[in-house]
Every structure is written in C-alpha cells, then in structure tokens.
Amino acid sequence: MxxxxxxxxxxRLEKHTGPTSGVLPGFVQANLLILPSSAAESFEDLxxxxxxxxxxxxxxxxxxxxLENHSDFIKDDSFDICRDFPKYNIxxxxxxxxxxxxxxxxxxxxxxxxxxxCSFSFENALxxxxxxxxxxxxxxxxxxxxxxxxxxxxxxxxxxPYVVSMRPFKSCDVxxxxxxxxxxxxxxxxxxxxxxDGAQRLGIRDLNNxxxxxxxxxxxxxxxxxxACGVTPQLAVATVGHLIDGIVMGHTPxxxxxxxxxxxxxxxxxx
Amino acid sequence: MxxxxxxxxxxRLEKHTGPTSGVLPGFVQANLLILPSSAAESFEDLxxxxxxxxxxxxxxxxxxxxLENHSDFIKDDSFDICRDFPKYNIxxxxxxxxxxxxxxxxxxxxxxxxxxxCSFSFENALxxxxxxxxxxxxxxxxxxxxxxxxxxxxxxxxxxPYVVSMRPFKSCDVxxxxxxxxxxxxxxxxxxxxxxDGAQRLGIRDLNNxxxxxxxxxxxxxxxxxxACGVTPQLAVATVGHLIDGIVMGHTPxxxxxxxxxxxxxxxxxx
Numbered sequence: 168m169x170x171x172x173x174x175x176x177x178x179r180l181e182k183h184t185g186p187t188s189g190v191l192p193g194f195v196q197a198n199l200l201i202l203p204s205s206a207a208e209s210f211e212d213l214x215x216x217x218x219x220x221x222x223x224x225x226x227x228x229x230x231x232x233x234l235e236n237h238s239d240f241i242k243d244d245s246f247d248i249c250r251d252f253p254k255y256n257i258x259x260x261x262x263x264x265x266x267x268x269x270x271x272x273x274x275x276x277x278x279x280x281x282x283x284x285c286s287f288s289f290e291n292a293l294x295x296x297x298x299x300x301x302x303x304x305x306x307x308x309x310x311x312x313x314x315x316x317x318x319x320x321x322x323x324x325x326x327x328p329y330v331v332s333m334r335p336f337k338s339c340d341v342x343x344x345x346x347x348x349x350x351x352x353x354x355x356x357x358x359x360x361x362x363x364d365g366a367q368r369l370g371i372r373d374l375n376n377x378x379x380x381x382x383x384x385x386x387x388x389x390x391x392x393x394x395a396c397g398v399t400p401q402l403a404v405a406t407v408g409h410l411i412d413g414i415v416m417g418h419t420p421x422x423x424x425x426x427x428x429x430x431x432x433x434x435x436x437x438x
Numbered sequence: 439m440x441x442x443x444x445x446x447x448x449x450r451l452e453k454h455t456g457p458t459s460g461v462l463p464g465f466v467q468a469n470l471l472i473l474p475s476s477a478a479e480s481f482e483d484l485x486x487x488x489x490x491x492x493x494x495x496x497x498x499x500x501x502x503x504x505l506e507n508h509s510d511f512i513k514d515d516s517f518d519i520c521r522d523f524p525k526y527n528i529x530x531x532x533x534x535x536x537x538x539x540x541x542x543x544x545x546x547x548x549x550x551x552x553x554x555x556c557s558f559s560f561e562n563a564l565x566x567x568x569x570x571x572x573x574x575x576x577x578x579x580x581x582x583x584x585x586x587x588x589x590x591x592x593x594x595x596x597x598x599p600y601v602v603s604m605r606p607f608k609s610c611d612v613x614x615x616x617x618x619x620x621x622x623x624x625x626x627x628x629x630x631x632x633x634x635d636g637a638q639r640l641g642i643r644d645l646n647n648x649x650x651x652x653x654x655x656x657x658x659x660x661x662x663x664x665x666a667c668g669v670t671p672q673l674a675v676a677t678v679g680h681l682i683d684g685i686v687m688g689h690t691p692x693x694x695x696x697x698x699x700x701x702x703x704x705x706x707x708x709x
Binding site for chain 2: 356
C-alpha cells in the first residue's frame with residue numbers, strides 16, 4: 168500500500184480492519200471522537216482550554232465528509248469519517264455497547280466528529296534520535312496512568328483527569344528527550360513531568376500497574392517520564408457520559424485514521 | 439478622559455501613575471511581561487500550552503512600538519509598551535529591584551513584551567448580571583491562592599503552580615456564574631473548580647489566608663469559586679527567575695494597559 172488515500176479506501180471497503188501501528192510511517196495518525204451536538208460545543212472548548220492533553224486537529228463541518236481546513240489533512244474528496252477508520256467503538260451513557268467497521272447508521276445530523284493528535288509521531292522522532300522508547304523496542308503497548316491532575320473545567324466536563332503515558336529513560340537522556348518531543352506542539356509536546364517525585368506529584372501509586380496499556384520495567388539507571396496522553400479526551404467523555412444525551416462514537420484503540428499530513432509538515436508553528 | 443488613546447498618552451507623559459481599576463470601563467485591560475530573548479520563546483510556548491492560566495493576547499514584534507495584530511489591540515501609532523503603562527516593576531534574578539514610570543532604559547534589542555488577559559472584564563460582566571463579586575462590592579482586592587496544580591511544563595518553566603482567584607458565591611448561583619464567565623475565553627473563562635472539596639483538590643489549606651490580595655469572608659450560605667489567575671505567569675517567571683539571564687519587566691500589579699479593544703468585541707471566538 169503506497170498512500171494514505173489508498174489505505175483509507177481499504178478501510179472504507181472494510182478490507183483493513185486491524186490496528187494501524189507501523190502503517191505508512193511518516194504520516195500523521197489521528198484519534199476520533201464523534202459527539203452529539205449537545206456535547207460537541209463543550210468538548211471543543213475543552214480542547215481549546217487543554218491543548219496539551221486534548222490536541223484538537225480538526226472537526227467535521229456539517230457532514231461526515233468535510234473537515235475544517237479539509238485540504239490540510241485529507242486530499243481526496245471521497246473521505247468519510249464514519250468509514251475511513253479500520254474499526255469503531257460505539258458508546259451509550261459512557262459505556263461501550265458495540266464494535267463495528269463503520270458507524271454510518273449511528274451518525275445523525277447533530278453529530279460532530281473530532282480528530283485528535285496522537286503520540287505515534289513523537290515516538291518515531293525519539294527512535295530516529297537514538298532514544299528508542301522501550302515499548303517501541305519491545306513492540307508492546309505504552310504504559311498509561313490516570314492521574315490526580317484535572318483538565319481545566321468546561322461545561323459538563325468537570326473533574327476529568329489527565330491520563331499520562333509513561334516511558335522510562337536514563338536521567339542523563341531526559342533533557343534530549345524533552346527537546347525532541349517539544350517540537351510536537353500539536354501532539355502533546357514535551358513531557359509534563361518526570362522522575363519518581365513526578366509520579367508522586369501526579370498521584371501515581373504503582374508504576375507497575377498501569378490503568379491502560381502494558382506494564383514496562385523501569386531499570387535501576389532509569390526514571391519514568393510522563394507525557395499527556397490521547398486517552399484523556401476519551402476518559403473525559405466516559406467520565407461525563409451519563410450527562411451526554413445520544414450515541415458517542417470513537418475509534419477502537421490502536422485503530423487510527425491515516426492523514427495525508429506528513430510528520431515533517433505537522434511540526435510547523437502553533438496555529 | 440474620554441478614550442484609551444488619551445489615557446495611554448497621560449501614562450506616557452507620566453501624568454497618570456496610579457492603578458487602573460475603574461478606568462474607562464468597557465475597554466479591555468492587559469497585564470505585562472517583558473522577557474529577554476533567551477526566555478521569550480519558552481514563555482510563549484508556556485502560554486500556548488496553558489491558555490487558561492496564561493491567556494496571551496499579543497506580543498511585541500521587534501520594537502516596543504509594534505504588536506502582533508497591532509490594530510486589533512491599539513489604534514494609534516505612538517504606542518510604546520515601555521511607557522504606556524502607569525507603572526513598571528523591574529526584576530533581576532526573579533527579585534523586584536525597582537519600580538519606575540517607564541522602562542525605556544531597561545529595554546534591549548532582544549526583549550519581547552507579552553500582553554496577557556486579566557479578569558477585570560468578567561468581573562464587570564458578573565456585576566451586570568446581578569452576580570456582584572464581593573470584592574467588587576467592597577472595593578477590596580480579590581483573594582488569590584497558590585495551588586498544588588502545575589502548569590504543563592515547557593523548557594525552563596517546570597513546576598510552576600497555578601495561582602487562582604477566589605470569589606464566594608451562593609451554591610445556587612454557581613451555574614449562572616459559570617455561564618457568564620465561560621464566554622470570556624481569552625481571559626481565564628469559567629472557574630476551574632469550586633466548593634470546599636474544590637479547595638482541597640487545589641491544595642488550598644486556609645481560605646482565610648490568601649497568598650496575594652485581600653482576605654474575604656465566605657458566609658454560611660456561600661462556597662468558594664476558583665478561577666485561574668493572571669498572577670500565574672508572573673509567579674512562573676519568578677519561580678524560574680534564577681534561570682533567566684537578563685532584566686525582566688512587568689506592570690506594577692493593578693497598573694494595567696488600557697487597550698482599544700472593547701469587552702464586547704473580545705467575547706468573539708477562540709482565535
């Protein structure tokens with residue numbers, strides 16, 4: 168498969184329904200949330216107030232086929248946010264009720280789809296810089312923890328915790344790790360904290376028992392390094408799910424949308 | 439005095455050197471930080487990552503006389519960020535060393551001036567909505583507390599705490615208070631937490647002893663409501679002051695810049 172457009176077509180035809188890790192390296196991948204209109208405005212404000220944990224890339228305009236600044240993200244006109252991901256999770260009242268290869272039947276006129284940045288890009292950059300994250304080296308999922316730090320409140324989104332991903336690094340490498348990931352302003356950027364004292368500040372009690380992903384050993388010469396994580400907006404929607412009237416859709420974890428945006432291009436300025 | 443332009447001229451001529459509370463209601467007022475180039479890029483990133491606590495309005499471009507999107511904020515060409523505030527604080531190594539009515543001599547080629555939103559605007563809006571903040575009714579300064587919540591880290595700005603302002607309101611009024619202030623997206627927006635449990639979450643131990651401003655009594659039928667506060671970026675600069683090489687300038691608290699922007703106009707969208 169040679170292009171994001173071809174890959175999205177495979178998904179649309181339901182010929183690719185698996186994870187996207189390692190698919191078309193160099194292109195940006197995106198997380199998905201589709202919300203009913205009653206929750207969509209609050210969620211967009213949540214992203215604007217919390218850009219590190221909830222890096223909003225773009226959203227649909229009226230239909231599942233058009234994005235804000237469409238051509239910055241998707242070059243072909245056959246785009247369909249309800250079909251171009253390999254797999255979808257369907258939620259009601261904050262609970263997962265079904266997994267499907269499209270969500271055409273669930274989409275209604277009031278729904279708004281949000282594409283959110285993911286940390287695959289900075290993992291590639293770390294690897295290229297010789298700072299290979301352990302989870303990448305082992306082919307395991309990254310360790311993720313729910314913290315005691317809350318997003319800045321908006322509307323229904325109150326008391327929603329930051330989720331962080333944790334990667335162990337040697338203390339002497341932390342400054343370089345910070346520098347490499349700092350450039351990824353649209354996809355979580357640099358770590359929000361590090362060290363065992365950092366774990367304590369974030370309220371993480373047991374570094375061996377992540378709430379999401381796989382556990383990973385921290386060697387004697389390493390410390391944990393914490394980044395804001397794309398699971399945060401999903402947990403936010405789950406946390407206040409009982410307040411959301413209607414069906415919520417998301418991608419199945421690991422099953423992302425491949426954009427036409429290259430990682431190099433995505434490293435430009437804030438706006 | 440009839441216009442922001444005339445008021446700024448009075449400041450420039452050093453004829454007005456006092457606080458700006460109550461000056462030209464309806465016009466937006468701004469906080470100031472002027473940083474040497476070595477710290478300016480990190481500080482701008484800090485604002486982008488933490489827009490609720492550090493709402494960046496604009497910054498100087500090359501000289502003290504020109505702002506990014508100048509005409510959105512200032513209509514006259516005689517603007518001088520080093521003279522148009524009534525009074526300036528001069529800092530070295532994070533310590534206040536002098537107060538002056540201008541900072542022309544301190545400005546050097548590498549300096550960048552940042553204008554940051556302030557909460558006067560939403561206090562006016564609350565008052566108009568019949569939800570008069572107690573500090574406004576009494577003519578006292580608002581209570582401000584240092585919290586255990588940290589800004590999302592950038593560069594030298596690590597472990598910088600949120601400062602919050604606290605205004606007591608009746609529980610039954612909190613939803614309206616949230617709604618009124620939510621609209622002020624560029625100046626802290628809605629509260630980040632509320633209630634005595636909220637105080638505990640933020641690590642505030644004694645509500646009668648604010649770190650900044652005046653204490654204010656919370657009546658039996660009231661609860662504390664907490665907003666992110668414009669003192670946060672100043673405290674951030676003080677916290678890492680020993681890492682900043684060069685002179686830092688800020689406005690003297692309460693002595694703001696009056697912009698040509700009206701509060702009504704500032705209520706428009708995120709961008």
